[in-house]
Amino acid sequence: MEFKSSLYLVPTPIGNLDDITIRALEVLKSVDVILAEDTRTTGVLLKHYEIKNSLKSYHIHNEHYQTEKIIADLKAGKKMALVSDAGTPAISDPGFLLVRDCLQNNVSVECLPGATAFVPALVSSGLPNDKFVFEGFLPVKKGRQTRLEILANETRTMIFYESPHRLIKTLNQFKEHFGEDRKASVSRELTKMFEETKNGTLGEIISYFEEKKIKGEIVVVVGGQTN
Incomplete structure (x- = not known):
């Protein structure tokens, strides 16, 4: 394929492996390196589509010290794709730091359209979606109570990510701050x-x-x- 960018952000399926675009597959086949949040998870996707390409680990625990080296490689002419385990990179996943530093170093970036978990959840909720606020994961401890107090006055539909073992606790905190009659939806x-x-x-x-x-x-x- 003809490259227009140096770094591609490539959305990957959030579950069903068929939910990937033809263009995303072309990029993953063609770049020099695929930066993966978890190389094992991405390896399953690549094997499914018979893509044999170089994988490099890029995740929340190493992004601060890997970014400088990656920028240098991109400036030297390498083409790379960044993927997360599921969905669109940088949405509650690593990616922001790398994109920011690419732009600061005049390295071109392109994000492909594709899967993001909160979109089908929002549409399926039946709640107003003309205006909404994406909160991602709430702080686990520090700042959590303050955030909930602020959100109690939010008039837009609110979207959160949560883990299974914290769901009931979080829903009860929502009930405490928003009221038990507040309309909601949980997708899993x-x-x-x-x-x-x-x-x-x-x-x-x-x-x-x-x-x-x-x-x-x-x-x-x-x-x-x-009200």
């Missing part, structure tokens, strides 16, 4: 065999998930304040 295992979306009030959703063994990646969508 999107695009996978056991995909599920539960819509209702926070009180109803808490009751539903308290009776279940919760697995999978989770997106929580909460309606904004209407």
Whole structure:
């Protein structure tokens, strides 16, 4: 393929391996190096599509000291693709630092369109999606309470990522700050065999998930304040 950029941000499937674009596959085949959050996870995707290319680890624990070397390679003419384990790089995943430094060093960057977990979750929620705010993962400890107090007055639909073992705790905190009658939606295992979306009030959703063994990646969508 003809390269227009030095660094490509390539979205990968959030579950179903068929959810990848033809262009994304062409980029992954053609670049010199694929920067992967987890080379094992990306290796499964590449094997599925019979792509044999050089993989280099780039994740939250090494991005600060790897970025300078990567920038040097890009400036020397190498073409690279950045992927996360699932979805679009830099959305609650590594990527921001590298993109920022590329732009500061006049290295061209292009982000391909593709999978992002919060979009199908938002659309399936039935909540207003003309205006929304993406919060990603809330702080685990420091700053969490303050953030929730601020969001209690948010009028736009709010989107959060959460882990299975913290879901009930987070939903109960939402109930405390937003009220148990606030409309919400929880999506898990999107695009996978056991995909599920539960819509209702926070009180109803808490009751539903308290009776279940919760697995999978989770997106929580909460309606904004209407009063």
